[in-house]
Amino acid sequence: MCEPEWPQPGRERMIMPPPVGFRGMDVPDPEPALFKKMVGGAVFMMGDNPALPRMPERPTLLDFFRHRLTDITVRHLLTSAARALDAGLEEKVVLGCLLHDISNGCLIRSDHGYWGAQMIAPYVSEEIAWAVRYHQALRYFADESVGYQYPESYYRFFGPDYVPPDYIRQDAEMARNHKWYMTSRLITIYDTYFFDDVPMPDPERFTDIIGRHFREPEEGLGFDGSPSAHMWRTAIWPNNFL
Numbered sequence: 001m002c003e004p005e006w007p008q009p010g011r012e013r014m015i016m017p018p019p020v021g022f023r024g025m026d027v028p029d030p031e032p033a034l035f036k037k038m039v040g041g042a043v044f045m046m047g048d049n050p051a052l053p054r055m056p057e058r059p060t061l062l063d064f065f066r067h068r069l070t071d072i073t074v075r076h077l078l079t080s081a082a083r084a085l086d087a088g089l090e091e092k093v094v095l096g097c098l099l100h101d102i103s104n105g106c107l108i109r110s111d112h113g114y115w116g117a118q119m120i121a122p123y124v125s126e127e128i129a130w131a132v133r134y135h136q137a138l139r140y141f142a143d144e145s146v147g148y149q150y151p152e153s154y155y156r157f158f159g160p161d162y163v164p165p166d167y168i169r170q171d172a173e174m175a176r177n178h179k180w181y182m183t184s185r186l187i188t189i190y191d192t193y194f195f196d197d198v199p200m201p202d203p204e205r206f207t208d209i210i211g212r213h214f215r216e217p218e219e220g221l222g223f224d225g226s227p228s229a230h231m232w233r234t235a236i237w238p239n240n241f242l
């Protein structure tokens, strides 16, 4: 039996931005206007958005780098990881660098270290997920003993008078005394911004390290029933209404 065609040809497919994408911005709440358009036959986006590259049926980590992460994040992650690799750091640190901002690139920015860690936790060692989680808090605190200073970019991102909230301070302090501290600290050391001044590293450079330290599920990321499969699916279909 044929699958019914959806939506019917000619029907507009509307995208409702998620609340975290517009709350607090100087734009009208999009919900009332979009709901009103349903009267004219428009439907909401579900499934593949034709404006986005189609993901393979069983997506791998690098498929997300190729098709879903934003350009600036891809460049930032590949550059951080390439610099760690060139410096001869352990593979767990290189993979941590490659994944540390994955949430900003395809899911959510706010508390990105925590979201990113949760997203990768079923597929990497506990230590790598831990290091990704705490890099967010450790970024705000210098460690002169390893030559890490408060990032110059943060003065520009947040202004010179920004003070991180208590939970960040507390988590950084806890991380500072943890046995995996240096894994997370090394991520912050290589977490520097290069936008246009270096050539984009080839993602294939990391294939072997990913193969050894990232358990790609046979069913593809998003379809293996893991505790974070829904986060990968959200990255595949970011515009789904529900």
Ligand SMILES: [Fe+2]
Pocket: 100, 101, 112, 113, 135, 136
């Ligand atoms: Fe980060």
Ligand SMILES: [Fe+2]
Pocket: 076, 100, 101, 191, 192
């Ligand atoms: Fe970063």
